[in-house]
Amino acid sequence: MHVRYPASVQTDDGAGEGILFNLSATGCRMQSSVALTPGSYLALHIETPDTTSPLAVEVSIVRWTKDNQFGIEFLRYAQGDRERVIDLVEGCEAPVVSNHAEELTLSPVAA
Numbered sequence: 001m002h003v004r005y006p007a008s009v010q011t012d013d014g015a016g017e018g019i020l021f022n023l024s025a026t027g028c029r030m031q032s033s034v035a036l037t038p039g040s041y042l043a044l045h046i047e048t049p050d051t052t053s054p055l056a057v058e059v060s061i062v063r064w065t066k067d068n069q070f071g072i073e074f075l076r077y078a079q080g081d082r083e084r085v086i087d088l089v090e091g092c093e094a095p096v097v098s099n100h101a102e103e104l105t106l107s108p109v110a111a
Helices: 081-090
Strands: 002-013 016-023 025-031 043-046 055-066 068-076
Touching: 002 025, 016 043, 016 081, 043 068, 055 081, 068 081
Parallel strands: none
Antiparallel strands: 002 016, 002 043, 016 025, 025 068, 043 055, 055 068
16 A cells, blocks of 8 residues: 555664555555665554554564665564554445435235
8 A cells, every 4th residue: 555654663773764655464665764774673653644643563674675765574563553554554444334224025924
């Protein structure tokens, strides 16, 4: 899913900010000035619209880099955040309840 969300990155070597561009339930593509190399582990906090707290991916790994962009695989989410990401990616909303009553046809009952 193509997005443009601010994100913060925490590694063993420090922290930084970036922009998340593509998002799926298993990973993302992001751009940042933080120096990351394939195989680097990091934690991500993703700011999404209409949420009071950022989505937290506790453990992620960098799979590829090109210029200042990175492919990141999510390995472990904070509790409940995997479902939040899946809902966001799939565009899940509360089910819509129809206001239209279905017409029922009744058959006469034999006495």
